[in-house]
Amino acid sequence: MSAQLIYDLVPLGAIVRFSDGTPRPPERHRKKLAAWEYRNSGGRLIRKQPERRVGNTVISASITLHTGDYGGDGVVVLRVHRSFSVDSDLKFAVTERPKAGAVRVVDRPGEDAELVYLAGSRADAETWLQSHGYPNAVLDEVMADAVAADVAEGRTAA
Structure with missing residues (x-):
């Protein structure tokens, strides 16, 4: 699926793989492998x-x-994010969607919000939020009807 379809159909919190379609080089070719x-x-x-x-x-x-x-002893020193334009030539696939009942913690309201934590339950999300500094955070529960709608409309993991 294309990056545009990921943008249009896939909910925040989903696990997404991307690929250019080339075969993996042997382990001995470190630069090519990287x-x-x-x-x-x-x-x-x-x-x-x-x-x-x-x-x-x-x-x-x-x-x-x-x-x-990246980090150690429970301390994250570096968080790695990759952004892709919807015009990207890479192919994308959804390998896992957020489960019904999970709660997304986003850093602010609105369509430009960023997911900062995906909790298993509302209680877990509230506990996490108390120990992290996101004063404008919004809790967004993944509803069972949204997951069912994805399945009914053919938007399940491809």
Whole structure:
């Protein structure tokens, strides 16, 4: 599926894989393997940013994936996000959708919000929110009817 379809159909919190369709090089070719892994990986969908204008320039809509965290002893030092334009030439696939009853914690209201945590329940989300500094955060529960609508409309993981 294309990045545009991910933007249009896939909910925040879904696990998305992306690929350029090339075969994985052997482990012994470290530089080629690193370049391949850059274009063939995945992450959690955390943001959908609509098209916007900056002066006379139009910046196309984009999606952002959280691809990993680096650190140690329970401390995250570096959080890695990858953004893709909806015009990207990569192919995308949804491998997992948020389960019904899960609660998305987004950093602010509105369509430009970013997912900061996906909780298993409302109590878990509220506990997490108390120990993290997001004063404008919004809790958004994944409803069973939204998951069922995706299945009925053929928008299940492809």
